[in-house]
Amino acid sequence: MAMAGAGDWPFAADEAYADSSAIFAELGWANGLAVVDAVGELLPPLDPPGELATPPPPLDLPETPAGSSADGAASSCSTDDADGGKPAAASTEAASKSLTPGKKGGKKRARQPRFAFMTKSEIDHLEDGYRWRKYGQKAVKNSPFPRSYYRCTNSKCTVKKRVERSSDDPSVVITTYEGQHSHHTVTFPRAAAASLSHIHAMAALAAAPCFSAHQQLYSNLQQPPPTMPLAAATTPASSSSSSLLQLPLHCNHELQVVASCGGYPSSSSSPPASVLPVDKGLLDDMVPRAMRHDG
């Protein structure tokens, strides 16, 4: 596959980038993604229209018992589903295999809600208000850029994130978060964080499907055709989505809103109440109340 110019979305579902691609594919955006620059102006899509390697998976995925704990909040992300097309059960089964502690590779791969977003930035590891400790780096197949693995330094927080550059467009950084912070951004001054609030907002909303704002956003994001520029989604059709998408983009990075991961089955618009407190922290910290619609 290699780098076929800026034309091919590098994360075909049948490739190693299962996670990212799944997230994007979930939105039907496996191609034709648009980038919003720092002033909200629409930039040319990274990729021209084309066929998806695999059709976007349905969003109404069943919650996987193994991954859906109160802590994990949401059910295992539907990204698992697109993980090479294997059933989510396989992942959760693997996750349930609690490995011997202390042994190398003795990790419990419990899938947590994930979401990703793309930013145009020369900086790989974007400051997001939390402290991260890098715990690994791997070369990824079909990409000249390594993927870095980070873990939240908060011992009680299990949030992880992966950072990788698009092999298609090296200027694009793909950040994938897994899990939800159970604490505030105690290590990052609010004043400084303000400049990154749009990212936080995106992250918060994408990670907090319990909020109606996100639900509507999520819903709206799925409505546009795959090639529909994100900015087009800012039409006044939905006040909720527009309120989010019109977030001030005043940092140095161009934020490509690919954010979101599988949240809850479309059949159940309301997430478990148990997830609310978890999300509330981040939202309270970063998203103006006026922007929220959680009552």
Add this chain to the structure above:
DNA sequence: CGGATTTGACCCGCGC
């Protein structure tokens, strides 16, 4: 000196 990063090794799941 303590915390963060680097890096090689290991484990696991999946496709063939």
Add this chain to the structure above:
DNA sequence: GCGCGGGTCAAATCCG
């Protein structure tokens, strides 16, 4: 069953 690739661990190293 085997090989590949992703994800994680942990010792070594680096840095403030």
